[in-house]
Each structure stands twice: as structure tokens, then as C-alpha cells.
Amino acid sequence: MNTELREIQDASVTGMMSAEEPTLSEATVRRLQEWGVSRRRFLTYCAGMASVMALPQALVPKLAAAATGTLEGAAVMAGKPSVVYMSFQECTGCLESMVNSFAFGGGEQIENLILKWISLDYQETLMAAAGKQAEDHLLAMTDAARAGYVLVVDGSIPRLQEQDKDGKPGYGYFVSGGRSGVARFLSAAENAGLIIAVGTCASFGGLPHAFPNPTDAMSIDDVMREYGVNKPLVNVSGCPPIPEVITGTIMYYLLKGMPGLDDLKRPTVYYGRTVHEDCLREENFDDDGLFTTSFDDTAARQGACLFDLGCKGPVTHNACARVKWNQGTSYPMLSGHGCIGCAEPDFWDMGKLGPLGDKQGFYFRLTKALDYDGHGRGRACNSCHDGDGF
């Protein structure tokens, strides 16, 4: 069986097919009537969201019920799922990406329905509280009595490396509210049901971790391993991640449970394929295909492959070419720029891994012998390929 058929068969298991009629519950339709929202308009919205999030269409009623606060069973008793969002060494680009994920379509109320699905209980940039009130609120929201919340983390965390006068580890390069980054994370993680590392900094260390890593920055996975935090972790990498992938991962967990993960703990529904595989220029990635030699040349405008300009699409797992950016408008290769591999570990340092061993920045050209194997710069990739190249 060839690769394409195997993939499509896999897809039929993970979301392509569904075999239930997506009928909304009476409670959901009554709520829509109260809001004055057209049921058919709302169904369209939910069908689109399910599609973007790679959820089966059969889950549309559940998605609709969650969006309207009419989900039946345990979820109603527990109230809306609580999300605590903490930031460490980061640039706020991930949050900026996430808050832009809701403008999926028109409709004054529908645009903001994501905030009806979850209760965003702590986010330093968005909330009004500051100082002691904010700290008290964080401790209250992460208390054992509220165990099971989703902890979203962006940014890397510097290792505790300085010693105070008592010989105990100091704050390292991060302190907030009188606590180190490590202490803040460990405290919040203690009662979390799921931890989602959003962005490449949280997932793999990202920019703070890049050579020479002056703060000794660690990924969330590293912190959890070092301090023995045994909680489910999902990495949503990207610099920033695609907005719909961030919210989609949260919704997937809430509606379907833990998503399948690749060997870097990323959801395979979004990171199971390389951006190269869904790229519109992929059809030119043949021996007799059309390749560009400079940005925006005639060939580039005709859909030529950007591989010779250093595109990292063949080794980068993400959904850019499938989900696209800016509400489905475009993605880098469609706009004429190659992928820089921002969803993969150590992408800031990849210039050091160029074929000549010298630092060449983001634009060095991949070579099959040095860079293809394992699809992850030396790591085996068992989730989506057989490691047999292209």
C-alpha cells in the first residue's frame, strides 16, 4: 500500500469519517433561540470549527452544547472547564495568536463563543487584577479543591542555579510574586489535570534556550522531568502556534480526551504531517519539477518549490498548509517564503546544523543525506513516516 492510501486510511480513523447524524439537543436549540442566533448559521460555525480542529463532524452537537453551555452530564455539574494560563520566558506572541483564533466568521455573538466553552480563570495579560490580588487569585484557582483544571503554559523556565545565603537554590533568572519560575510552575502543576505547553519556547526551550542559552532555559517537559511532575503533557509548538491549533487542542481534550501524540508529545491531528506534504508547491518537488532560484521570481509566482531557498517544510511538522493562518487566508509558502521550521526543536540554532557545519541562519538548503533522515534533525519520527525519506 502506498503512503497516500495509508495516510488517508489513518485519517478515516482520526476524523475524516463520521457515522452519526449531528443533531443538536433541545437544550442547545432553546439556548440559541434565547440568543437570537440562527440554528443553521450556528451549525455552519460548528461544522467549520470541527473541521479546523480535525474533529469528526459527529461531534458537532457536543461542540455546540459546549459552546452554548448546555453540555449534559458531568461537565454541567463541574461548570465550564477551567483554564489557567501562565507565562514565563516568552514574548506574548503565543497569547496574541490565541486571542485571534475566534474571529472565524461573522456574527456578533458567535465570534466570542470560545469564551463560553472554557472559563479562562487566570491570564496575566488579559485580566484586570494585578499585584497581590492577582497572586491570590492564582493560588485560589490552582487550589486542590479545583483539581483537574487545564494548565496552559507559554515560555520556557530558567533552571534554579543561583545559591542564596542559606545555600538553597535561588530564583534563577525569573521571579514573579516573590517566587521563582520553577516554584510558580510546580505549584500550579500540582493540581492540574492536563498541562499544555503552548509555543516552541514552552515545548522545546525556543529562543531563550538558543545558543548560548544564557538563562539555562528549560522546556516544560524538561522541568517536569527534572522535578518529577507526573502529569499528562501536550506540546503545541510553533513560533507562534497556529491559533486554531491552540484552541483546537484544548477543545479536543475537553470533548474527546487526550489526543494521540507524536514522539515530541505533539497532537498528531495537527503535527502528524509535514507542512511540505500539504504545500501547494509540493507538486514541483520532483526531479523534473520547477524550483525557484530567488524570492518572488517568475517561477515562484508560478508555484515553484522554495526548497533551494532554504525551505524547511520537508522536516517541519505542523498544520500551516492545511489550517492556514489569519482565518484561513494563507501560509508562508503560499505567500512566497519558505518554512523556517519554527515548530521543531532548536530551530533558532539550526544554522549551526548546516551541511558545511557553519552557521547559515534560516536559509541554508537542506540536503537529503544530512537533514532528511528522521524528519527531525536526527530524531526518529515514528508518528507519521517510516523514516524512508520522500
Next chain:
Amino acid sequence: MTRLSDIPVKVEFKQLKESNLAIAKFVLQNIKAALEDWLETGRPGAIDLKNVPRMAPETYDYLKQALGAGETTIMIEAMARVEIRETQYPGVWWVTHINDRGDTVTEIIEITEIPVILKPHAVDVRAGLQRLESALAEPGSEGSSVALN
């Protein structure tokens, strides 16, 4: 006398890449399996084309032409637009959701009697019935189409 519409027209597909053809045919196989399942068990099916790997534009075109056009085309205008086209195979519907900017949000092939988005919901029907009863109860509504508007 032979009319223009009596002349059979067969669209010649441009040569598809082998991989794209394989994907299109696999989707068609899935449609066939879903139709068989529906007839046997009554369970409807749906294929979300956006979640089919490597759906190139030419694969969409091939699928559209392979499924052809049936007798029914329905357009829903509810802020967003939904185009529902029956294919040449009864029970197989091509449903396209379009947002208010005119972009295609998703394309779904539904294998069912009537796509669920078309069916009125019992809650809506009851609300409509209440409105009708209220309209009829208004003084002077009997025999007056104006009062019912």
C-alpha cells in the same frame, strides 16, 4: 429530432498525478462503503474533505466531476451561506459551508436522506407553531392574510 441536450457529453479529465488520483478514488471508495452501510443499517455518514490528506485542487475537481450533479441544489442564506448539491448518486450530498467573507470554510460529503442542516428542529417547529397560534388568535385575523404577516 435530436436536441442539444440529447447529445451525451463526457468531460475529459486532465491527467491527474497518480497520488492525487489514488486519493480521489479512495474517497469514492469511502462514499461507496458509507452508502452500503446506510442502506443496511440506516446510519448516515459524512466525509470531511478538509481532513482528507493531500487534497489538491485538482483532486477536488476530479471528485466533483466524478460525483456529478443530481436534480437538487439548495442554498441556505443564514448570515453564512451553505450550498447543498445532490450528486448524481442519490443520497450523496456535497455540502459547502461559506463564511460571510465568501471563503469556503469546509466541504463535507454527506451520505444521508436529507442533510441535517436542512431539517427543521422540533424546538424550532414548536416555536413556529406558537407564533402561528398567536397570529391566528389576534382579533380580526380570520380570513385576513394581512394580519398573519
